[in-house]
Each structure stands twice: as structure tokens, then as C-alpha cells.
Amino acid sequence: MSTAPTPTAGTPIPLTAAPPTPPAKTETTAGNYFVSNYPPFGAWKAEDVEAYLGVLDQPPRSDVPLGLYTHIPFCRKRCHFCYFRVYTDKNADDIRGYLDALLSELRRYADKPVIGGRKPRFIYFGGGTPSYLSPDQLGFLTRGMKELLPWDEAEEITFEGEPGTLTDHKLRAIREMGVTRLSLGIEHFDDHILEINGRAHRSREVQRAYAYAREIGFPQINIDLIAGMVEETEEKWREAIAKAVALQPDSVTIYQMEVPYNTTIYQTMKAEGRLVAPVADWETKRRWVHEAFAEFEKVGYTVTSTTTVVRDPEKVKFQYRAGLFSGADLLSIGVASFGHLSGVHYQNQHDFQPYLSAVNSGRLPLYRALRPTAEELYTREFMLQLKLGSVRASAFTAKFGTDPRVQFATPLATLRSWGFLVESEDRIGLTRDGLLQVDRLLQEFFDPKYRKGRYA
Ligand code: SF4
Numbered sequence: 001m002s003t004a005p006t007p008t009a010g011t012p013i014p015l016t017a018a019p020p021t022p023p024a025k026t027e028t029t030a031g032n033y034f035v036s037n038y039p040p041f042g043a044w045k046a047e048d049v050e051a052y053l054g055v056l057d058q059p060p061r062s063d064v065p066l067g068l069y070t071h072i073p074f075c076r077k078r079c080h081f082c083y084f085r086v087y088t089d090k091n092a093d094d095i096r097g098y099l100d101a102l103l104s105e106l107r108r109y110a111d112k113p114v115i116g117g118r119k120p121r122f123i124y125f126g127g128g129t130p131s132y133l134s135p136d137q138l139g140f141l142t143r144g145m146k147e148l149l150p151w152d153e154a155e156e157i158t159f160e161g162e163p164g165t166l167t168d169h170k171l172r173a174i175r176e177m178g179v180t181r182l183s184l185g186i187e188h189f190d191d192h193i194l195e196i197n198g199r200a201h202r203s204r205e206v207q208r209a210y211a212y213a214r215e216i217g218f219p220q221i222n223i224d225l226i227a228g229m230v231e232e233t234e235e236k237w238r239e240a241i242a243k244a245v246a247l248q249p250d251s252v253t254i255y256q257m258e259v260p261y262n263t264t265i266y267q268t269m270k271a272e273g274r275l276v277a278p279v280a281d282w283e284t285k286r287r288w289v290h291e292a293f294a295e296f297e298k299v300g301y302t303v304t305s306t307t308t309v310v311r312d313p314e315k316v317k318f319q320y321r322a323g324l325f326s327g328a329d330l331l332s333i334g335v336a337s338f339g340h341l342s343g344v345h346y347q348n349q350h351d352f353q354p355y356l357s358a359v360n361s362g363r364l365p366l367y368r369a370l371r372p373t374a375e376e377l378y379t380r381e382f383m384l385q386l387k388l389g390s391v392r393a394s395a396f397t398a399k400f401g402t403d404p405r406v407q408f409a410t411p412l413a414t415l416r417s418w419g420f421l422v423e424s425e426d427r428i429g430l431t432r433d434g435l436l437q438v439d440r441l442l443q444e445f446f447d448p449k450y451r452k453g454r455y456a
Pocket of ligand 1: 083
């Protein structure tokens with residue numbers, strides 16, 4: 001770990017000569033790639049849980065909106081590329097015990113000064129597979145949640161669904177809960193690719209679930225796809241894009257396949273002594289996303305982030321991401337979930353039993369936390385918003401007191417020298433090529449002490 005001093009917020013970082021070309025990364029090797037938070041999770045520590053507990057008894061920062069994330073860690077099957085904490089072996093009693101624990105955890109937060117009487121402005125059910133729950137289980141959970149923290153001010157309620165779990169009856173129950181944004185984990189439309197990657201659903205279930213969801217009238221339907229799954233081909237990817245375009249979803253999120261260490265794919269690589277994952281290289285995956293974006297743009301969609309195209313950006317917003325990327329408070333409940341309150345990051349116990357034991361013995365189920373410095377919070381927000389394509393320098397200057405072109409002079413000079421920046425008077429943006437590889441470019445903004453560690 002580097003012992004280089006961390007500049008304080010507002011201190012210009014001296015310019016140094018940028019490497020002549022971006023660091024090469026072509027083959028897909030093991031490890032996390034996406035940047036979803038900062039400082040990296042590896043820097044979060046059990047010792048910092050005390051700092052987090054301290055902020056719970058303080059009133060919230062003024063005008064900071066509150067979001068609520070609920071983690072449902074159950075799935076029908078474990079996908080081979082999955083790196084989340086999920087369980088495929090839990091019975092109805094286990095699930096009921098987990099839902100009780102979620103409500104107990106939320107109850108412990110509801111009266112804390114840090115909530116300050118705020119109601120959540122955006123709510124997200126993620127997993128795992130939230131749609132694994134039955135309509136009765138969902139009703140039990142959401143009635144209890146609403147009693148503790150009313151949803152009447154929520155502008156957006158997102159719910160992740162796996163197509164094979166979504167019957168007409170269940171989709172109606174989900175809509176009746178108040179869900180405004182249904183996010184379907186389709187990933188691909190080809191049955192062989194779905195099967196070989198360990199997905200539980202098949203393409204006919206996608207078509208059926210999507211048709212029901214449209215009929216029921218969800219205000220927004222997002223579909224998730226993955227570029228570069230095992231055995232992906234040029235032809236199958238083109239077909240997948242054509243099928244996705246034909247559905248006319250409100251938004252599409254396209255991930256580039258990564259192979260973190262805790263995936264089945266990596267376990268197989270390790271057993272076979274292979275260093276390179278059996279999926280397309282990064283250049284190919286970027287090209288596939290590029291081609292997909294181009295197809296959607298032809299029919300009027302707009303690229304709104306490194307992973308997203310949206311049919312009508314004036315109408316289709318994603319409040320959860322906007323809140324997360326601009327420093328909103330996020331109260332996260334459930335096993336292994338990540339949250340952020342009053343400037344402090346935290347993660348819950350990351351296994352089922354320790355999570356339940358903590359909650360059932362009257363404690364918050366905390367595993368690790370981190371209080372970022374003011375400079376780290378600035379870096380976090382700037383990096384996350386760069387993933388949307390561009391940022392307004394004046395907005396960051398107003399919020400953090402230093403112009404980002406001064407604060408981040410060195411990494412911006414590096415990206416500029418590589419040809420990835422598009423700049424105007426007040427905008428700092430990325431070229432399309434830069435946007436499609438933004439996660440690795442963001443490493444340039446990391447404090448050197450965080451660069452070498454595994455991202456997760
Ligand atoms: S459905 Fe999602 S959370 Fe569940 S195993 Fe597959 S990738 Fe993981």
C-alpha cells in the first residue's frame with residue numbers, strides 16, 4: 001500500500017506526464033471490473049462500524065434525499081457468472097424468517113435521528129431475485145415496510161424480476177405494491193446461451209412475462225442484457241439486439257461480461273489452470289455494446305450512461321441511480337447489502353446466518369464500514385457521474401468548492417492525452433469509445449493506495 005499523502009480537498013494535484021497509451025487490457029481475466037462505489041469495498045473495515053453507528057444518532061444532512069434498498073437473496077438457480085450472495089436452497093420457513101428479519105432491521109432504523117422523519121424518495125428491490133417471492137410473501141413484506149417508513153413520497157419504486165418467475169398473477173401483485181419501474185433480467189434471448197450460462201429462464205418465458213408486464217401497464221420497463229456471455233457469437237448477439245429492439249422497452253441496460261473470483265466460471269478456470277476466461281475479450285465486448293447502442297439509436301433511443309439506452313429521456317428517469325450517483329442517503333437492508341448514510345458507507349453481514357443472528361439478537365447486522373474523506377466523496381461523485389457520459393464542471397464547483405478541472409487535473413490530462421475526453425466550456429465528457437471503457441479509465445482517478453487492490 002502506498003504511503004503517498006492524500007491531497008486535501010481543494011488542493012490542485014500536480015500534473016505529471018501521462019503514459020502514452022491506455023494500459024492494455026484485452027483478454028477477460030478474473031476480477032471485478034465495474035466501478036460502483038468509492039473507495040473500493042476492499043478498504044471498508046469492521047473497525048469503522050463504530051463511526052457508522054455514530055452518525056445514526058445525528059440528524060440527517062439538510063436537503064439530502066433518502067432512498068431505500070431491500071435485498072432479496074434468493075434465486076431458482078445460480079448463474080455461472082453470478083458473484084452476488086444468493087441462496088438456491090431456502091424453504092418457505094427460511095424465507096419467512098428472512099422477511100421478519102428485514103422488517104426488524106428496518107424497525108431499528110425507522111426512529112433513528114439520521115432518518116429525521118424523512119420518507120424514501122426512491123425504493124429499490126434487488127437481489128438475488130425479488131420476484132422469487134410469492135405474492136403473499138411480497139404482500140407481507142411491503143405492508144410491513146410501508147408501516148415503518150411510508151412510501152407515499154416515493155417517486156420511483158424499482159423491482160428486479162427474473163422472467164421465469166413472473167406469472168400474470170405475480171406481476172399484478174408487484175404492480176399493486178406500487179412498483180413503477182420493472183427491471184427484467186433477460187440477459188439474452190438464445191436458449192442455448194441461457195442454458196450454458198446457468199440461467200434458470202428460457203426465451204419463451206421472456207416473451208410471456210414481457211407481454212404480461214406491458215398489458216398490466218408498468219410505467220417503465222427496463223431490460224438487462226449481457227454482452228459476451230459464454231459461447232456468444234456475432235450472429236447470436238445481432239439476433240439478441242434485434243429481439244430487444246422489437247420489444248420497445250423504455251430502457252435497456254447492457255453489461256459487459258466480467259468474471260469475478262467468486263463465480264462458477266472462475267472456479268472452473270482455476271480447476272483447469274486457465275488464466276483467461278472462456279468469454280470474448282474486452283475489445284469485442286465493447287464493440288458489441290457499441291453496435292447495440294447504434295441499433296437502438298437508429299430507432300430513436302438515447303445513450304444515457306455507459307450501460308444504458310433510453311427511449312424517451314424526458315420521461316424515463318432512473319431516480320435510484322441519480323440519487324446514488326449524487327450522494328443521496330441510501331438505507332439498505334438485507335444480507336450483504338451496501339448503504340450510505342450521512343457520508344458513511346456500510347455493508348451488512350454477508351452471510352445468511354450471521355445476518356439473521358445479529359438482527360434476532362437486537363443488533364444492526366453490520367459487517368464493515370468506511371467514512372470517506374471529503375476528497376474521496378468528491379472523487380466518488382465525479383467518477384460515478386462520469387459514467388453517465390458527461391458532467392457539468394460548475395455543478396461540482398458549487399457543491400465541492402473546487403473546479404473539477406483543477407481537482408482532477410492529472411487524470412483528466414491522462415484521459416485527454418488518450419483521446420477519450422470531449423470538453424466544452426462547462427462540460428467534461430467522454431467520447432463513445434471512452435464511455436464504453438469508462439470503468440477501467442476511472443482507475444486513473446483512484447488514490448494510488450487503492451489502485452492495486454482487488455476492486456471488491
Ligand atoms: S438470477 Fe441474478 S442474482 Fe440470481 S444467480 Fe443469476 S445473476 Fe445471480
